[in-house]
Amino acid sequence: MRRMNARFIERLPLAGVHPALAYLATAGLCLIALALRLVADPVLASGYPYVSFFPAVVIAAFLFGRSAAVLAGVLCWLMAWYFFIPPAGVFKFNGNIAVSFIFYLLVVVIDIALIHWMQLANTKLAEERARGAALAEHREMLFRELQHRVSNNLQVAAALMALQRRNIDHPGARKALDEASHRLSLIGKISRALYDPTGQRLSVHSFVETLASDILEANGRNDVRIEMAIAPDVAMDPDSAIPFALIMAEAIANALEHAFADDRGGCIRITITGDEGLTLDIVDDGCGLPDGFALENSGSLGLRIAATLAQQLGGTFRLSNAETGGVRAHLAIPAAA
Known part of the structure; x- marks a missing residue:
């Protein structure tokens, strides 16, 4: 389960595959946030126009990336301004509203920036992990190839000694070549069988x-x-x-x-x-x-x-x-x- 979650996080943001769907889903998140704010409006004290819209921006940034989060921030700002900042139903602007806009902008920008930097770091980490896995696989392949060649060379040397033995008449020399050939062949077999590339x-x-x-x-x-x-x-x-x-x-x-x-x-x-x-x-x-x-x-x-x-x-x-x-x-x- 933890590995599945890690793989999902490494795939974020999802907007790179189908940007249009990502923007459409972002708009849906904003509408859900609006509906929740309308439902909660009778029980909320005044002065919380953005309370349900911040999560929509954060979710959009987390799932669909920076561009979708900016879209969510703009849509949520307009919805909050029109429906929940007095006087409701009009886009009125004054000094108090400007201050609330500035604070909303700061919170949204910080949220989007932090999530964006986190995803950039996560992407680099995934790339480094993949590069490390590729290097490890390449190292193992080179190790096995080296062991294979060393073992083959030892077998060839053993075979050459066995061939040379045929041209020697002295019993002691023939026995020495037999023993040397056998030892080289044995070293080759052991080397191939025992060595592990991980050490x-x-x-x-x-x-x-x-x-x-x-x-x-x-x-x-x-x-x-x-x-x-x-x-x-x-x-x-x-x-x-x-x-x-x-x-x-x-x-x-x-x-x-x-x-x-x-x-x-x-x-x-x-x-x-x-x-x-x-x-x-x-x-x-x-x-x-x-x-x-x-x-x-x-x-x-x-x-x-x-x-x-x-x-x-x-x-x-x-x-x-x-x-x-x-x-x-x-x-x-x-x-x-």
Whole structure:
């Protein structure tokens, strides 16, 4: 209801569409004011000739604009002069009548001017609001186009690496290109899926399942089951989304490579909570870490990347043996990150 009233007010004055109808309606308002004054005349004290005509002028100014209000002011003045200023029935002029005319003129001019300035300000406000909405829509379109192009460029770079891999015989180099191609492709997918043009905090629940499924599919592991426990109120800043998703991807890939080697099936449980920051736990049911394992001494590039990204977010990433067996990858990002 409030929005409908606001839209109606923004359309005022209405005279711009059909001026003739506006002037006709203004004349009708003046006649209504005359009728009301005639009805009230027996109970009104003398000296109030304009009492019912001021509202007619104000309504005409509000609904139909300045020109219609001027017409209403003139018509109401003539009606009041002829019918209610003694001697009634004639247009007599003297000093007292001139003073009443001056006061009537001042009141009418002030009313019309105030309403006119208010409507000008309201019109400018509506124009600025429309301009702001258009700019916001244009900004969103540019943002989406930018995200689309960035994602496409990353996909192209990943495809070029995959093509270059065919010309390399060294197993280590081929593996490095495979991993780099996979990471670039993953960044492109995450960038397109997670970033919001408004910069609002993002819901984590909607993309984790898709991300985990993509990783399993990319590694050809349909024998590994994903279980998730994600708090419903978990959210993150857009700037943290890609690093968080990459760390999660590296932890899942590490579990697939070591916990479920030799086509061994199993389960990976993903737990995400948002209490005092953002916490990610990825637990597999594999054989656990080897004796003497230290993340800082690990030869895995993916794990080193995960640890570096966690530091950039102001958090920590570590691997440990889970209480139920297997490996627990734990990421903790403080609330300020």
